[in-house]
Amino acid sequence: MTSAANLSSNAYRPPWWVWWWFVVSTILVAWDTGFVLMRPRSMAGGDLHWLWSPYALYEKVDLVYSRSWYDRRDGFTSAQAIMNIVESVLNIVYLWLARRESPEAVLVGFTGATMTSAKTILYWLRDWVRGWDATGHNTPWDFWVLFALPNGAWIVAPTILSVVFYRQIARSLRVAAKTKTL
Secondary structure (H helix, E strand, O other): OOHHHHHHHOOOOOOHHHHHHHHHHHHHHHHHHHHHHOOOOOOOOOOOHHHHOOHHHHHHHOHHHOHHHHHHOOOHHHHHHHHHHHHHHHHHHHHHHHHOOOOHHHHHHHHHHHHHHHHHHHHHHHHHHOOOOOOOOOOHHHHHHHHHHHHHHHHHHHHHHHHHHHHHHHHHHHHHHHOOOO
16 A cells, blocks of 8 residues: 555555565574574584574674684674564564554564664674674675675665655654644
């Protein structure tokens, strides 16, 4: 449904691509969070590794996920995974509100999407300020194909969503200001 229809009906109906982004990203982020918080059992050689077998490759691409970093007890990865839980809860609340066609879904979606992009940018900045200590060992092909492109989606898509939600919130605030309800 168009944005103009959303304003006139007081019902929020997200475009299909927004709905699916929140569904798919919630599943993938939950899977990633499980891997990180279940280490070392989720890592190669662990009894639960079968649930996260693709991470055997990713542990080599992004050393933040590796056994050596786990053994160092570097807390960044686990702290980021805990923030993933908050992100996933916001995504689920967004989906629930959107399913109910609640206009409040826009605010929750904005908050979750902004948090997701900021958290992912922080993840990249951590690597950059430390001289690419987690990903700099990769070939250019592996860096771009196995790290940058898949992880970049968690910057690009949430940033686009944040802009979409911002515009919806700003439009609603302008309408409310004209009706003197603020």
